[in-house]
Amino acid sequence: MGDASPAAAATSAAAAEAVTSAASAPRPFQELLLGRIRDVADFPQPGVTFKDITPLLADPATFSALVDAFVAHAHRPEVGPVDKVVGIEARGFILAAPVAYRLGAGFVPVRKKGKLPGATLEQAYLLEYGDATVEVVTDAFSDGDRVLVVDDVLATGGTVEATIELVHRAGAEVAGVAVLMELSFLGGRERLAPVVDRLHALLTV
Amino acid sequence: MGDASPAAAATSAAAAEAVTSAASAPRPFQELLLGRIRDVADFPQPGVTFKDITPLLADPATFSALVDAFVAHAHRPEVGPVDKVVGIEARGFILAAPVAYRLGAGFVPVRKKGKLPGATLEQAYLLEYGDATVEVVTDAFSDGDRVLVVDDVLATGGTVEATIELVHRAGAEVAGVAVLMELSFLGGRERLAPVVDRLHALLTV
Numbered sequence: 512m513g514d515a516s517p518a519a520a521a522t523s524a525a526a527a528e529a530v531t532s533a534a535s536a537p538r539p540f541q542e543l544l545l546g547r548i549r550d551v552a553d554f555p556q557p558g559v560t561f562k563d564i565t566p567l568l569a570d571p572a573t574f575s576a577l578v579d580a581f582v583a584h585a586h587r588p589e590v591g592p593v594d595k596v597v598g599i600e601a602r603g604f605i606l607a608a609p610v611a612y613r614l615g616a617g618f619v620p621v622r623k624k625g626k627l628p629g630a631t632l633e634q635a636y637l638l639e640y641g642d643a644t645v646e647v648v649t650d651a652f653s654d655g656d657r658v659l660v661v662d663d664v665l666a667t668g669g670t671v672e673a674t675i676e677l678v679h680r681a682g683a684e685v686a687g688v689a690v691l692m693e694l695s696f697l698g699g700r701e702r703l704a705p706v707v708d709r710l711h712a713l714l715t716v
Numbered sequence: 717m718g719d720a721s722p723a724a725a726a727t728s729a730a731a732a733e734a735v736t737s738a739a740s741a742p743r744p745f746q747e748l749l750l751g752r753i754r755d756v757a758d759f760p761q762p763g764v765t766f767k768d769i770t771p772l773l774a775d776p777a778t779f780s781a782l783v784d785a786f787v788a789h790a791h792r793p794e795v796g797p798v799d800k801v802v803g804i805e806a807r808g809f810i811l812a813a814p815v816a817y818r819l820g821a822g823f824v825p826v827r828k829k830g831k832l833p834g835a836t837l838e839q840a841y842l843l844e845y846g847d848a849t850v851e852v853v854t855d856a857f858s859d860g861d862r863v864l865v866v867d868d869v870l871a872t873g874g875t876v877e878a879t880i881e882l883v884h885r886a887g888a889e890v891a892g893v894a895v896l897m898e899l900s901f902l903g904g905r906e907r908l909a910p911v912v913d914r915l916h917a918l919l920t921v
Contacts (some may be wrong), residue, residue, distance in 0.1 A: 578817050601805055609814040618773040628770075703919070
């Protein structure tokens, strides 16, 4: 997801509580992931608690299990074939690229404006304060490509919504959106409901 | 490599000529890669020709072959065991993360200053004009970890040199550096020679 998004943000005592008090206790896989995600207070700005996934990425067994979980999701019959996996700059690249590799799919980067060379499609979207623009190269997709969008955190859903718009404008089809962690209190799922049939979160807080 | 680096740059007629006229003709794998790398004129600034790898990433067979080639290199006896793979923001993430996954290693992001949460080590380095700083989280490595650095383009070597400094300061050991493409006319190999025993480029232009 976009690094500058205030929604790269999360949560705090309230969200942590929501996890531990969930009616269905976290299963072992979720516990494995949660045990390697670190809360960092006041990042990227005062009052925000950031969900830091660097300990998860650095641990071979957890990183491997995470990629495998995305792949298992992508193999479910309702997702259907996947031709391309989209990663959203910059942390999204880290999860989406191994998933593309394991699926035998192509990898397509969606980046902040000005980072991609050559002819691009661009899509502006609103942030909590101000706006931002993401881009994709114009020939990244073939007509009818089925595209899985993989990202780390689903917050307000603005970046993912803009990414889906780019996929559609390029003539491709969204097979689904899969994220490591959904911050459900920010309403991203509701925002994406009109444009995404399949939104899968490995963790929901 | 750093997006802002003027050396994200390349080349031109002269370099292209160097490839096609090399004493040993490109082998099929190199031809596969070169056929999917696109020259974009005047990006990121006038007079510079950029090597665009997005067509390579988007093609499943080529992306897969590229990751496999990095993995085959990492498995060579002289590289030895690899505990962590470092990716350098942002394009480096796309290549380094699948290599980490395939090696069963952890993934460690090296990012531009201010992007990583929590306690970090930082390392400044000189660019052609001005300077830049890269960071890594302080606990990304365990003492004695053997680290493979994977990146897309080796240009002047400044970002990789700073990355190696971070690895050493964190108490880890550099198993090697592997890049998709070395721009040999920019002298990165010579710059890194004092600090890297094993520098492997899949393509050299």
